[in-house]
Amino acid sequence: MSTVSQSSKLGNVLWPALAWIVALVFFFPIFWLVFTSFKTDADAVKPEFLFSFTPTLENYTNMTQNYDYWRFATNSVITSSFATLFALVVGVPAAYAMAFNPSRHTKDILMWMLSTKMLPAAAVLYPMTFLTKNLLSIYDTHFLVILVLCLINLPIVVWMLFTYFKEIPREIIEAGKMDGVSTWGEIKDILIPLAWGGIASTALLTFIFCWNEAYWTVRLTTIDAATLSTLIEGNRAPEGLFFGRLAAVSTAAVAPIVILGWFCQKQLVAGLTFGAVK
Amino acid sequence: MSNRTLPRILQTPAVILLLIWMLVPLSMTLYFSFIRYVLNSSRRPEWMSPSLSNWRGFGNYQYVMEAKDFWFAIQNSVFIVSSILLITVVLGLGIAVLVNKSFPGRGIVRVLLISPFFVMPAVNAVLWINMILDPVLGLQGIAVSSINDTIDGLRDFPVLGAFFNLWPTFEPISFRATQTSAYAVIMMVAWQWTPFAVLIFMTSLQSEDESQKEAATLDGASPWSQFINLTVPHLARPIAIVVMIQSIFHLSLYAEIEIVSRGSGNKNLPYLIGEFTNNNIGAASATGIFAVILANIIAIFLLRMVGKSLMD
Numbered sequence: 001m002s003t004v005s006q007s008s009k010l011g012n013v014l015w016p017a018l019a020w021i022v023a024l025v026f027f028f029p030i031f032w033l034v035f036t037s038f039k040t041d042a043d044a045v046k047p048e049f050l051f052s053f054t055p056t057l058e059n060y061t062n063m064t065q066n067y068d069y070w071r072f073a074t075n076s077v078i079t080s081s082f083a084t085l086f087a088l089v090v091g092v093p094a095a096y097a098m099a100f101n102p103s104r105h106t107k108d109i110l111m112w113m114l115s116t117k118m119l120p121a122a123a124v125l126y127p128m129t130f131l132t133k134n135l136l137s138i139y140d141t142h143f144l145v146i147l148v149l150c151l152i153n154l155p156i157v158v159w160m161l162f163t164y165f166k167e168i169p170r171e172i173i174e175a176g177k178m179d180g181v182s183t184w185g186e187i188k189d190i191l192i193p194l195a196w197g198g199i200a201s202t203a204l205l206t207f208i209f210c211w212n213e214a215y216w217t218v219r220l221t222t223i224d225a226a227t228l229s230t231l232i233e234g235n236r237a238p239e240g241l242f243f244g245r246l247a248a249v250s251t252a253a254v255a256p257i258v259i260l261g262w263f264c265q266k267q268l269v270a271g272l273t274f275g276a277v278k
Numbered sequence: 279m280s281n282r283t284l285p286r287i288l289q290t291p292a293v294i295l296l297l298i299w300m301l302v303p304l305s306m307t308l309y310f311s312f313i314r315y316v317l318n319s320s321r322r323p324e325w326m327s328p329s330l331s332n333w334r335g336f337g338n339y340q341y342v343m344e345a346k347d348f349w350f351a352i353q354n355s356v357f358i359v360s361s362i363l364l365i366t367v368v369l370g371l372g373i374a375v376l377v378n379k380s381f382p383g384r385g386i387v388r389v390l391l392i393s394p395f396f397v398m399p400a401v402n403a404v405l406w407i408n409m410i411l412d413p414v415l416g417l418q419g420i421a422v423s424s425i426n427d428t429i430d431g432l433r434d435f436p437v438l439g440a441f442f443n444l445w446p447t448f449e450p451i452s453f454r455a456t457q458t459s460a461y462a463v464i465m466m467v468a469w470q471w472t473p474f475a476v477l478i479f480m481t482s483l484q485s486e487d488e489s490q491k492e493a494a495t496l497d498g499a500s501p502w503s504q505f506i507n508l509t510v511p512h513l514a515r516p517i518a519i520v521v522m523i524q525s526i527f528h529l530s531l532y533a534e535i536e537i538v539s540r541g542s543g544n545k546n547l548p549y550l551i552g553e554f555t556n557n558n559i560g561a562a563s564a565t566g567i568f569a570v571i572l573a574n575i576i577a578i579f580l581l582r583m584v585g586k587s588l589m590d
Contacts (some may be wrong), residue, residue: 018376
């Protein structure tokens with residue numbers, strides 16, 4: 001008996017210690033990015049200033065003039081928000097129909113939707129450039145970026161919402177029907193309040209995916225609608241020059257989404273199941 | 279309106295949007311893959327606009343299959359995706375079990391752990407390849423040179439010095455060239471996506487039946503056999519989901535490969551398509567069709583795995 005309690009006592013110390021070490025290792029690269037952003041470009045590459053240096057804010061104060069940060073950030077906010085909103089507007093009714101009035105094709109439709117997500121973007125890059133540039137003249141517009149972000153995330157949105165909606169007892173929705181509530185009323189007054197947590201985490205994840213999207217946003221924009229991904233990809237440091245200012249603009253590019261993620265962490269932990277929990 | 283038509287109307291916008299999104303560009307790619315179509319050609323200006331009179335049949339496909347990077351790119355795509363999957367699932371399982379117990383500061387540990395998932399790929403690549411992995415200016419270079427300096431200093435000691443004289447001088451690894459850049463990409467993407475696996479596994483661990491575990495403990499089952507016989511089967515479905523979602527994202531990796539080495543020594547299919555797109559649209563489209571076929575082979579397998587219990 002005594003060995004058992006001893007080993008569990010040891011476990012009580014070792015277990016959290018191990019968890020903390022793993023967490024700090026995983027967080028370290030982010031810490032290092034932020035840390036480097038407070039060094040001047042010259043200090044950032046000198047080993048003797050690895051930890052002892054005079055912190056400076058100049059990388060941040062010069063960011064607007066070095067990188068035109070705000071323009072790209074504004075584009076990221078606009079395109080990610082509207083794309084998330086539109087994906088939900090299209091996705092909620094679709095997932096509602098699939099979850100509460102499934103037909104024998106529902107599963108196939110859902111699987112087909114997911115399979116469109118498997119379509120490699122690069123395979124259709126040139127046709128998309130051709131269409132948007134030469135035929136529709138919507139290349140490098142907010143409209144195009146919003147549309148594409150909405151479409152590439154729609155399958156995941158519908159799938160996530162479907163798995164949440166399926167958890168809601170059908171009787172509650174049926175009861176609404178008995179009372180003569182319209183379909184719109186069912187969605188607005190019964191479904192959305194009940195599935196609020198699921199909708200919120202779907203929106204959050206979609207927003208994250210939109211903000212971080214780097215393929216289409218970089219390749220379908222040049223200046224007017226370019227987002228933060230374009231800014232970073234276009235300014236990656238050539239062989240270690242400008243580490244300081246690069247770290248600062250990178251920090252500024254990820255900070256909004258990382259902080260949002262921190263605040264909504266509980267929501268994500270509870271909500272991100274993709275129907276994995278039975 | 280009957281019970282049947284309304285649901286159909288509600289899901290129509292989503293279905294039509296995705297149908298257009300899939301069919302229009304894909305049929306153009308298919309068309310371009312069968313014609314000669316280049317962006318710049320002073321010798322054959324008639325190839326510079328898409329036209330049926332430039333029909334090439336399967337010529338583009340043959341050209342692509344004989345291109346030197348094609349088979350390498352397929353192999354490398356599969357290698358990168360499967361390495362990332364293996365690492366993230368194993369690490370994700372371990373970490374999820376680790377943070378599933380309650381201990382002081384668990385909330386902060388979780389926040390720190392999932393943070394990499396929020397970092398955008400471009401920043402991820404810039405951060406790792408420059409500030410961490412650079413052989414001279416990054417942490418790797420600094421660490422290697424300080425280890426070498428320390429060993430050099432120890433060589434002068436009596437007795438002990440003889441031992442340290444046997445040590446080699448360490449060389450930092452350059453991740454910007456040849457096969458090593460694939461390892462750099464695997465490392466940075468696995469760092470970013472392990473938290474995603476942790477998130478999904480953590481949620482389903484919380485729904486695990488504790489009474490089963492207690493019964494197993496009473497029966498004298500070791501923690502390890504509990505993990506293998508109870509927890510892992512419980513996690514089969516979340517593992518399938520993690521594998522599927524990650525495959526979707528990693529088959530189209532691009533930004534990381536571009537930033538790490540501009541594809542030198544480390545291409546995947548999307549990157550090869552990107553290179554062809556600079557001039558030879560016919561070849562790019564044929565490669566695109568190959569990529570679609572590869573994705574479909576993987577998709578059929580994955581969707582079957584996940585779809586099985588979707589409607590229960």
